[in-house]
Amino acid sequence: MPGYVYGLRWEVALTGPIEAIASQAASRSAMEGEGNHHVIDIWKVDEERLASMLKNISQDPKLLSKTAGKKSCCIFRAPTSLADVNGKVYQPRIASIGPYHLAQPRLNMIQEHKWRYLGSLLSRTHVQGLGLEDYLKAIAPVESEARDCYSESIPLNSHDFIEMMVLDGCFILELFRKVGRLVPFEPDDPLVTMSWILPSLYRDFLKVENQIPYFILERLYELSKLPPEDSTPTLSSLALQFFNNSTQRPDEVIARFPRLKGKHLLDLVRCSFIPNPDREKKRVPTPTHVIYCVSKLRSAGIKITRRERDSFLDVTFRHGVIEMPTITIDDFMSSFLLNCEAFEQCYNGCSMDITTYVTLLDCLINTHRDVEYLCDRNIIENHFGTDGEVAHFINGAGKEVAFDIDMCYLSQLFNDVHRYYRSGLHVQWASFKYTYFDTPWSFISALAAFVLLVLTVAQTYFTAVQTFSS
Known part of the structure; x- marks a missing residue:
């Protein structure tokens, strides 16, 4: 079959020398016979051009690495389908972490600060006899493991790769310590005196394309601890x-995750939001892949109310009421949701909880009126822009994503809402109330129509009585 030959041709081209390709091409053309000359044409390759192509493949850092399909691979570039919809939200704004955006001129400002922070850390740990060489030696044994975490081939030699891991990792840890007040900021440090920088770093450290493996951070953190720091918080805490300066969760919620681990920082923060991560996963067949928007649910008598919970993901439905915790939509949360969604789309070793939640919001919100209703119910705190801008963001976030709705954590909720929406007389009664009694003006209009109808009937009655009595 031509398609089969075409696929086989690429398998050979990528794994064998050019002479082997030519030899197999000749033998295959003989086997296929004269009648299938179009198959033979596929195998006619210019050896010089093919050699150039193979060389480019081996040097192109954007090609998937050999470990891209393994569970160890957890750091990806955002899929093109998502990047086309959501723009540059997956790329760092001011700080490059890891290899994907290394050496970009627009990120040079923070690159200089990384060396300053590394110098600050080394001067503090020098009393323990630790120098830069010790940090490099600590990362060297796990270089191969770290490279396997990236979905693309990293065109850096061993020394440069390890140096990048140490420089970026120490910068992150030193900033964690300074913001956590374990280590004082230097006087006039622009990273804290310029109010726009830290919020940008909160977002940049949680970009899907801007990560280093979490085990690298753990190694560097343990090595850089001084004796007085033995009782300091764990790395996850x-x-x-650090990120709670943007997420604004109660301290007691953060305190529940002293030993939480993730594949990287984005995954760590993502996991801290997932309720019941060890829950049993079971397939729940759903009759539909969507539920209706807020206005249609309200017309069917389904209410949406605020619920106090630790995570905005903890959504429930019972007795005709969807209960949702408050979520603040701002620059940080919008970036966090989109990057978690991109990570879940790429990494098959994690749940799809953020993707499922974003899909739920996308179902509930069609227009700015739906956002307005959710804001009035304190389910959405809008620090993003107008209600229309929030609706546009949510609708964009729900595009080009894939997940198994029968296996998602809200599958039962989708089922129950759909069943309630389609059931019986209470829906018709709710629709009547929503149409005629939802606002004071609709109520007044309905009341006026009713009074007019009563008066008309009364007038007709008395006219008929007078006519028959005379």
Whole structure:
């Protein structure tokens, strides 16, 4: 079959020398016979051009690495389908972490600060006899493991790759310590005196394309601890406290994750939001892949109310009421949701909880009126822009994503809402109330129509009585 030959041709081209390709091409053309000359044409390759192509393949850092399909691979570029919809939200704004955006001129400002922070850390740990060489030696044994975490081939030699891991990792840890007040900021440090920088770093450290493996951070954190720091927070607690300057969760919620681990910082923070991560996963067949928007649910008598919970993902439905915790939509949360969604689309070793939640919001919100209703119910805190801008963001976030709705954590909720929406007389009664009694003006109009109808009937009655009595 031509398609089969075409696929086989590429398998050979990528794995064998050019002479082997030519030899197999000749033998295959003989086997296929004269009648299938179009198959033979596929195998006619210019050896010089093919050699050039193979060389480019081996040097192109954007090609998938050999470990891209393994569970160890957890750091990806955002899929083109998502990047086309959501723009540059997956790329760092001011700080490059890891290899994907290394050496971009627009990120040079923070690159200089990385060396300053590394110098600050080394001067503090020098009393323990630790120098830069010790940090490099600590990462060298796990270089191969770290490379396997990236979905693309990294065109850096061993020394440069390890140096990048140490420089970026120490910068992150030193910033965690400074923001956590374990280490004081230097006087006039622009990273804290310029109010726009830290919020940008909160977002940049949680970009799907801007990560280094979490085990690298753990190694560097343990190595850089001084004796007085033995009782300091764990790395996960320190990291979650750092990002809590944007997530604004109660301290007791953060305190529940002293030993939480992730594949990287984005995954760590993502996991801290997932309720019941060890829940049993079971397939729940759903009759439909959507539920209706807020206005249609209200017309069917389904209410949406605020619910106090630790995570905005903890959504429930019972007795005709969808209960949702408050979520703040701002620059940080919009970036976080989209990057978690991109990570879940790429990494098959994690749940799809963020993707499922975003899909739920996309179902509930069609227009700015739906956002307005959710804001009035304190389910959405809008720090993003107008209600229309929030609706546009949510609708964009729900595009080009894939997940198994029968296996998602909200599959039962989708089922129950759909069943309630389609059931019986209470829906018709709710629709009547929504149409005629939802606002004071609709109520007044309905009341006026009713009074007019009563008066008309009364007038007709008395006219008929007078006519028959005379």
